[in-house]
Amino acid sequence: xxxxxxxxxxxxxxxxxxxxxxxxxxxxxxxxxxxxxxxxxxxxxxxxxxxxxxxxxxxxxxxxxxxxxxxxxxxxxxxxxxxxxxxxxxxxxxxxxxxxxxxxxxxxxxxxxxxxxxxxxxxxxxxxxxxxxxxxxxxxxxxxxxxxxxxxxxxxxxxxxxxxxxxxxxxxxxxxxxxxxxxxxxxxx
Amino acid sequence: xxxxxxxxxxxxxxxxxxxxxxxxxxxxxxxxxxxxxxxxxxxxxxxxxxxxxxxxxxxxxxxxxxxxxxxxxxxxx
Numbered sequence: 001x002x003x004x005x006x007x008x009x010x011x012x013x014x015x016x017x018x019x020x021x022x023x024x025x026x027x028x029x030x031x032x033x034x035x036x037x038x039x040x041x042x043x044x045x046x047x048x049x050x051x052x053x054x055x056x057x058x059x060x061x062x063x064x065x066x067x068x069x070x071x072x073x074x075x076x077x078x079x080x081x082x083x084x085x086x087x088x089x090x091x092x093x094x095x096x097x098x099x100x101x102x103x104x105x106x107x108x109x110x111x112x113x114x115x116x117x118x119x120x121x122x123x124x125x126x127x128x129x130x131x132x133x134x135x136x137x138x139x140x141x142x143x144x145x146x147x148x149x150x151x152x153x154x155x156x157x158x159x160x161x162x163x164x165x166x167x168x169x170x171x172x173x174x175x176x177x178x179x180x181x182x183x184x185x186x187x188x189x
Numbered sequence: 190x191x192x193x194x195x196x197x198x199x200x201x202x203x204x205x206x207x208x209x210x211x212x213x214x215x216x217x218x219x220x221x222x223x224x225x226x227x228x229x230x231x232x233x234x235x236x237x238x239x240x241x242x243x244x245x246x247x248x249x250x251x252x253x254x255x256x257x258x259x260x261x262x263x264x265x266x
Contacts, residue, residue, distance in 0.1 A: 005263040009256050017251035019244055031255045038259055059244075089197060096195035097226075104229035107236075115240030118247035124240065125248075142208065143241045149208045168204040175233050183233075 002045045002054060008038055012055055016062055022125055023066055023140045025133065033069070037062040063145065067155055070137055074157035079134040079166075092172055102176060107183040120182055127177035131170060134158075138166035139174065193220045199227045203234060 003011070016037055020030035041048075041058050048057060092102040107114075114120060128136045134156065141152040142163075153163040194202070194216050202217045213221075221228050251259075 006260065008263055009251075009259045013251040013256055013259065015244075018246075018248040021249060022245050027249070027252070031252065034251060035255070035259060035262075038263060042263055092200075093195070093197040096197065098196050103226045104233060106229065107233065111233075111236055112239065115236050116243060118245070120240050121243075121245040121248060124237075139241070143238050146242060164205055164208065167208060168201055171204050171207075171234050171237065172200065174237055175230065178237060179233075 001050065002041075002048050005038075005042050005045065008041070008054075008058075012058055013038075015055060016058060019059060019062060020066065022121065022128075023144060024069070025129060025136070029069070033062055033065050036065050040065070066145075067141075070141070070155050071157075073133075073137075074155065079156060079158050079162070092176075104175065105179060105184045107179065111183060114183060120178075123178055123182035124174070126181065127174050130177060131173055135166050135170045135173070138163055139170035142167055143170075192216075193223070196220075196224060196227055199224070200230055203227070203231050207234060207238065 013034060016034045017030055020033040021027060024030050024033065037058055040061050048054070052060075092099060098104070128139065131139070137156060138152060141147040141155055142149065147155065149160060149163055153160050156163065156166075158166070199217050199220050202213065206213055221231065
């Protein structure tokens, strides 16, 4: 038995929206996911057993809607190895070593605490927006949703080897973007 | 240290190890003992994973017009 659905938007709308917005690229898509989630919860409210909180239950529905969206996008526009932006080799490295402007810097202070802040979440969203869609989706599934690599590859419609390439690119580019925008902006020059 | 893998190769191995769960090879570990930049990358990849796996507890709100539309759909407005 759920609470009165008329109170769901005020109780859960903002948190579901933030969750969705951190995983898709625009507000309209995030709004659509929240709407689909709340309407699906409304339709199935008689089956809610109260074994988890309502927010956990609705977040589970939202996650399934997100994965459906990713699968649909993968079917409509298959990710090809040549689709992603330039190979990171020349972007980050010279012959063997890090380029001077790409070498990882000291993030100082208490980076673990900093990675738990609202400012980090906002910076991560901006940095994800700067990635190509396939690279960003690979990171979301593996690092934000905790998918095992085989499941992430299946959802994106790519091979395990292609997923590894996507994740490598995502990690290199997010690392540099987060360094410049959040962890060590003073070193960015 | 040309017998060791390059920073480019090591960074790729570090990324792959995050997904395979397999231990790093001896040459990669030796490279890490000598290369501060790659040690930082190892720590920073893990730190980004830690931060990214947390649900955002602050940020933009659902726009007012979307809330109003949903309230009506759920019988509250």
